[in-house]
Amino acid sequence: MEKRYFTKRHLFLAGAVGALLTVFALCLALWLAVGPGGLTLLEAWGAVETRFVGEYDSDRALDATLRGLVSGTGDRWSYYLDAQGYADQNQRRTNTYVGIGVTVSYEDERGLLILTVQASGPAAGAGLEAGEIITAVDGFSLAGEARYEGVDHIGGEAGTPLSLTLRTRTGEERQVELERATVETDPVHGRLLENGVGYIKLDNFYTNSAARVTQAAHELEEAGAKAVVFDMRNNSGGYVGELTEMLDALLPEGPIFRTWSKGGREEVVESDENYVNLPMATLVNSGTYSAAEFFAAQLQESVGAPIVGEETSGKGFSQQAIPLFNGGALNLSTGAYATGGGVSLVGTGVELDGELSLTEEKNELLRAGKLPLEEDDQFLLALELLGY
Numbered sequence: 001m002e003k004r005y006f007t008k009r010h011l012f013l014a015g016a017v018g019a020l021l022t023v024f025a026l027c028l029a030l031w032l033a034v035g036p037g038g039l040t041l042l043e044a045w046g047a048v049e050t051r052f053v054g055e056y057d058s059d060r061a062l063d064a065t066l067r068g069l070v071s072g073t074g075d076r077w078s079y080y081l082d083a084q085g086y087a088d089q090n091q092r093r094t095n096t097y098v099g100i101g102v103t104v105s106y107e108d109e110r111g112l113l114i115l116t117v118q119a120s121g122p123a124a125g126a127g128l129e130a131g132e133i134i135t136a137v138d139g140f141s142l143a144g145e146a147r148y149e150g151v152d153h154i155g156g157e158a159g160t161p162l163s164l165t166l167r168t169r170t171g172e173e174r175q176v177e178l179e180r181a182t183v184e185t186d187p188v189h190g191r192l193l194e195n196g197v198g199y200i201k202l203d204n205f206y207t208n209s210a211a212r213v214t215q216a217a218h219e220l221e222e223a224g225a226k227a228v229v230f231d232m233r234n235n236s237g238g239y240v241g242e243l244t245e246m247l248d249a250l251l252p253e254g255p256i257f258r259t260w261s262k263g264g265r266e267e268v269v270e271s272d273e274n275y276v277n278l279p280m281a282t283l284v285n286s287g288t289y290s291a292a293e294f295f296a297a298q299l300q301e302s303v304g305a306p307i308v309g310e311e312t313s314g315k316g317f318s319q320q321a322i323p324l325f326n327g328g329a330l331n332l333s334t335g336a337y338a339t340g341g342g343v344s345l346v347g348t349g350v351e352l353d354g355e356l357s358l359t360e361e362k363n364e365l366l367r368a369g370k371l372p373l374e375e376d377d378q379f380l381l382a383l384e385l386l387g388y
Contacts, residue, residue: 041069062326075333077317083327088155093206093238098158101183102128103203103234104151105287110167111135111142112150115234115287115367118183126178128166130368135173136165156180169364190216197388198225198278199373205238205291210245217250217276227279227386229379230295233309234367237290240318240337244269247295250276251302255340257294259318262334269340271302280305281382284350285358288312294339297350301339306353306385309378316346354381 048061066080081089091097101121104112112134117124135142137153154162157180164176187209190200198220202213220228240257247256248271257269282296282305293312299305317333324330338344356378358366365371373379 041065059326063328066324066328066330070330070332075317077315077319078333079331081329081331082152084155085152086321086323086327086329088152089321089329095185095187095204095206095208096182097155097185098180098182099155100126100128100162100164100178100180104134106147108133109144109147111147116369118185121183122178122181126176128164128176129169130370131169131364133167134164135167138163139165154180158182186212188212188216190220192220192223192225193373195383195388196224196226197383197386198223198228199231199379200228201231202235202292204235205242205246205295207239207242209238210242210249213246214249217278221276221278225278227281227388228276229281229283229382229386230299231283231379232288232292232296233283233285233378234287235289235292236287237292237315240291243291243295247271247298247302249274250280251299254302256298256302257337257340258342259335259337279386281386282307283378283382284309284312284352285363285378286310286312288350290315293345293350294337297343297345298339300351300353301341301343306382307350308354308356308382308385309352310355310357311352312345312349314345314347314349316344354378354385356381 045065048056049058063080063082070078070080088097092099099121100123101118102123103115105115107113110133114123114128114130114132114134116130117128134150134154137150140146140153142150142153154164156162159179159181161177161179164178166174166176168174185203187203187206188200189203190198192198198217200213200216200220202209217228240259244257248269251271252275253273254271255268256271259267261267280299280303282299284293284296284307288296288309290313293315296305296307296312300307316336316338318335318337319331320334322330322332336344358371358377362371362375362377366376
């Protein structure tokens with residue numbers, strides 16, 4: 001039998017061919033995974049890294065690139081968070097966070113509008129009030145687009161100082177010095193009123209909110225409540241899991257949530273036969289968002305619970321936080337959803353049974369948590385629709 005020998009040249013050629021095949025396989029896999037757009041993005045990043053002659057902060061450039069990528073989808077519900085922003089978000093969503101004890105909105109271009117001040121937080125101790133605007137943090141102006149970075153500047157380590165510039169409701173400017181602290185929040189506030197109607201206000205749908213609402217509802221039921229009014233005003237939503245657990249505990253047997261993934265696969269969440277057997281109503285306003293407006297819509301669909309207040313946000317996509325290698329995350333819309341009966345809220349919001357807006361003065365009191373229910377026109381209309 002003829003013996004064959006492999007020379008160094010043969011081995012080198014074989015290795016080169018193997019390497020080329022490996023590179024080709026990797027390129028093909030990358031092409032299939034990210035497509036031409038993804039390869040173009042990598043090509044552009046490589047060009048900046050290897051050929052740009054100026055000095056630049058690569059982390060800042062990456063953050064800006066990722067923000068632009070998400071913005072380019074045209075989806076107003078999706079967003080990018082850098083590493084610190086993602087860590088802060090995860091902390092806030094436990095209903096425990098390091099901060100100053102306020103909730104804010106971005107509706108005023110001058111800065112962060114304070115909606116509520118928690119009694120046990122540093123902000124309350126420093127005299128901050130709902131309706132004031134945080135215009136700067138440690139000298140950093142929050143005017144215009146910079147206000148979206150405001151929460152990141154306010155966050156930090158417990159015990160560290162910060163200086164806030166505030167604009168009062170009368171237009172005066174003042175400076176406040178305070179320290180960050182760990183703030184624990186209870187998202188649920190409930191009580192039984194003298195007329196026998198129960199009242200439950202929910203601030204968000206984050207960790208433990210479902211268990212707390214369920215507990216509050218059962219306590220009211222055991223105390224002999226005749227009906228329950230749920231207050232979802234200025235509630236910015238939260239986790240789908242908390243929403244569906246809450247609905248399951250409150251509503252009778254039947255479908256309560258439908259969702260579709262990118263591939264079109266449908267999932268339906270069903271409520272079991274255990275429920276709170278009381279007439280219900282829900283209060284909403286323009287600050288009722290995401291899970292909060294869905295809650296109202298599903299109670300209305302399942303048990304005819306009237307909805308009172310203002311037009312809501314009209315959201316119908318759920319977001320998933322996708323962690324990234326740099327420590328940040330894409331909060332990306334990964335599912336479309338609708339009520340158990342298949343009704344989407346996109347572009348329409350909830351269907352109001354009683355449309356009514358509060359005066360500006362009463363809205364400020366509501367945001368501050370200081371509006372008495374006996375002076376709350378939306379609450380009084382809900383009682384009327386329930387027959388009380």
